[in-house]
Amino acid sequence: MADPGEPVIRLQAVRKEYANGTVAVDSLDLDVHEHELMVLVGPSGCGKSTTLRMVNRLVEPTSGRVLVTGEDVQSIDPVALRRRIGYVIQHVGLFPHRTVAQNVGTVPALLGWDARRTRERSAELLDLVGLDHATYGKRYPHQLSGGEQQRVGVARALAADPPVLLMDEPFGAVDPAGRRHLQAEFWKIQRELGTTVMLVTHDIDEAVRLGDRIAVFSQGGHLEQLADAVTLLARPATDMVRDFVGTGRAVRLLGIGELDEGDLEPLPRGRAEGPDDVAPDLAPRDALELHGRLDDAFAALAASGGEPVPVLGSDGRPVGMLSVTGLLGALHRITGAAEADAA
Structure with a gap:
């Protein structure tokens, strides 16, 4: 990870309260630095996915500010903002009627890239995620395994070389063996490209395996601890973090x-x-x-x-x-x- 400088993503006193009075996120301050892979982790309903979605305005904050590369996202057209930010979800969301290559080239085409540049970028990204473009480019999503579809989803999110990649439980629908393999491959890709990533998971093992820093949330969107994986495992800051990390801290340290x-x-x-x-x-x-x-x-x-x-x-x-x-x-x-x- 690069030395911290001006954050690529900055949340300042961000709050999300719904009409029924439910507070999903409460006065959150969080910086994600250039080239960092930041993991948001916590139990279900703790506000981690809500936090992620406020970055690309799929959820609008009640108060506070969210900045991406120094710009307040509220000042940017939501559609234009989302074309600048890669987004990967658990069930991928590939277009079933479009080939793999066409799926990967979706955002470049929307941005007005010419056909040749879009094809070359699609081929480059498919090869990067371990799918030979000559073999997979002409296939359709239903012809792929779950792990292969997830790889295509990552390639599509990276196609326009976004400064920020948001990932919401990206490997959750993959079997355990495939999940571990995808985690390792994505970690290598992120290191190679240097993309700034904010990733949501409920799995503490995935968090410590991937994250440069890990933000542990409790119910109501409270940030309990923000630390690198070793510090988190060796010195949990609160009882909630200690309980969430569990009794297998030494075993998890072996993995990192x-x-x-x-x-x-x-x-x-x-x-x-x-x-x-x-x-x-x-x-x-x-x-x-x-x-x-x-x-x-x-x-x-x-x-x-x-x-x-x-x-x-x-x-x-x-x-x-x-x-x-x-x-x-x-x-x-x-x-x-x-x-x-x-x-």
């Missing part, structure tokens, strides 16, 4: 922490010559990668019966061995860093 060279034990003597010289009772395929995720390290240690596992550097050469003690030390390192930052 990375192996550092300081977590490793030295290689056994005579074992530093190359990838084939790792511990003799472990095949090279069992080796971990430096800076890999700690959940992969946990799985490798479990598979080895608790015996140390070799770790390879970027050149494929072994740089050390990870033990159970080293894994526990890595967890202590990242929680200690979170506590130091909080202090």
